[in-house]
Each structure stands twice: as C-alpha cells, then as structure tokens.
Amino acid sequence: MTRVVGWALSLLCGVGRVIVVGVGRRLRPRLGVVSVRELVVLGTASQVPTRARSHNAYLLRWDGEGILFDPGEGAQRQLTLAGIAAADITRICVTHFHGDHALGLPGVVQRLSLEEVSEPRRGQRVAFVMDTRLCPAVSELADGVDLLVIESTFLSPESGLAAESGHLTAAQAARVAADCGVRTLVLTHFSRRYDDPDAFHAEASATYDGNLIIASDLIRVPVPPR
Numbered sequence: 001m002t003r004v005v006g007w008a009l010s011l012l013c014g015v016g017r018v019i020v021v022g023v024g025r026r027l028r029p030r031l032g033v034v035s036v037r038e039l040v041v042l043g044t045a046s047q048v049p050t051r052a053r054s055h056n057a058y059l060l061r062w063d064g065e066g067i068l069f070d071p072g073e074g075a076q077r078q079l080t081l082a083g084i085a086a087a088d089i090t091r092i093c094v095t096h097f098h099g100d101h102a103l104g105l106p107g108v109v110q111r112l113s114l115e116e117v118s119e120p121r122r123g124q125r126v127a128f129v130m131d132t133r134l135c136p137a138v139s140e141l142a143d144g145v146d147l148l149v150i151e152s153t154f155l156s157p158e159s160g161l162a163a164e165s166g167h168l169t170a171a172q173a174a175r176v177a178a179d180c181g182v183r184t185l186v187l188t189h190f191s192r193r194y195d196d197p198d199a200f201h202a203e204a205s206a207t208y209d210g211n212l213i214i215a216s217d218l219i220r221v222p223v224p225p226r
C-alpha cells in the first residue's frame with residue numbers, strides 16, 4: 001500500500017470538512033514511474049465560470065499519484081484539455097460541497113472505482129485553502145509549505161465584500177504566504193468581476209516577495225524541490 005503524499009489540506013473555517021477518497025486501480029505507484037511533483041491548474045473561477053476561466057479544479061501530480069482537488073463543473077473537459085487521463089487520478093479531495101468545488105464530482109467519479117484512503121507522510125508539502133475568511137487554521141495549514149494554493153476571490157477595494165461572503169483578498173492571501181514562509185504562492189478562485197490578472201499580481205507582490213503565480217486555466221506549477 002502506498003504512503004506517498006505529504007500534503008496539507010484546506011479547511012473551511014469553522015464548518016469545513018475535507019473529504020478524501022482513494023481510487024482503487026493505482027494505489028500502488030507504478031514501477032519505473034518518473035518522479036513528477038507538480039500542480040496542474042484545471043480551473044480558476046470562483047462561483048461563476050467565465051469565458052477564460054473554468055470552475056475550480058486542480059490536479060496535484062505526486063510521483064505515481066494524481067490527486068484531484070475540488071472538481072467544479074467542467075472538470076472532466078479540463079482534464080482532457082490538460083492531457084490528463086481518468087486513470088491518472090488516484091485520489092480525490094473535496095474541501096466542501098459548494099458547486100464550484102464539487103459539481104464535477106459525478107462525472108469524474110463515474111469513471112473511477114473508489115477505495116480506501118492511506119495516511120500521508122512528511123516531505124514536500126502543499127496546502128490548499130479555499131472559500132474562507134482569515135482564521136487560525138489558514139496559517140496552520142500554510143505554515144512553511146513548499147506550495148500554497150489559496151483563493152483570492154477579491155482585491156482589497158472589495159475587502160468588505162470578501163469579509164461578508166467568506167472569502168479572501170489577494171493582499172490577505174499574500175500576507176498569509178509571507179508570514180508563513182511559503183515558497184511558491186498560487187492565487188486562484190477569482191471573481192468574475194475582474195478581468196486583469198495583473199491587478200492580483202500587483203496587490204499580492206506588495207506583500208509577498210517569493211515565487212508568485214496568478215493562476216490561469218491549464219498552467220502547470222512545479223512543487224519546488226527541497
């Protein structure tokens with residue numbers, strides 16, 4: 001039985017549950033598999049998909065594992081566009097059951113046979129933080145991780161709206177990353193009200209001076225080596 005991954009998972013403050021399922025066919029890493037640890041960004045939109053952004057969905061490739069996070073609507077098609085086969089998915093993690101994080105589940109699940117979950121071990125670490133206000137759990141998850149994928153639904157001028165709706169701004173996400181010593185920061189889950197990714201870069205880079213990536217659909221981000 002494999003014990004491959006060393007990742008942290010996201011929580012929705014207060015009420016969050018992370019659902020993790022293993023997928024049967026590939027619980028054992030294949031012999032001779034090339035060691036690849038990278039994030040494949042499948043979708044980056046928050047509640048409503050746009051012309052340029054599909055609903056959330058992320059595949060973390062981790063050696064022989066393919067861990068699918070929060071498959072929103074359209075995840076199957078995005079997997080195809082990214083060149084990822086259903087058989088490459090070995091686990092699915094869902095942070096919560098809002099549509100933009102889970103509507104893609106039925107389509108993906110019908111193609112897979114689900115089995116048990118194994119425990120992660122320590123190593124390089126990746127954290128996902130979705131749909132939350134700032135809370136202690138965010139910093140706990142992000143503390144010292146190699147790669148942080150975090151929602152920044154809004155920019156600071158809309159910080160009131162962010163607080164009201166239970167989301168983060170780019171500045172808040174960047175502050176978390178800076179304080180927690182995150183090595184690579186991936187911002188995602190953008191409101192459709194924005195169409196300029198550079199505005200997110202400008203706001204976040206004022207606080208965080210590490211490797212900052214404003215996610216767009218179908219990009220790939222390597223997990224930084226230790």
Ligand SMILES: [Zn+2]
Nearest residue numbers: 046098100131
């Ligand atoms: Zn969401």
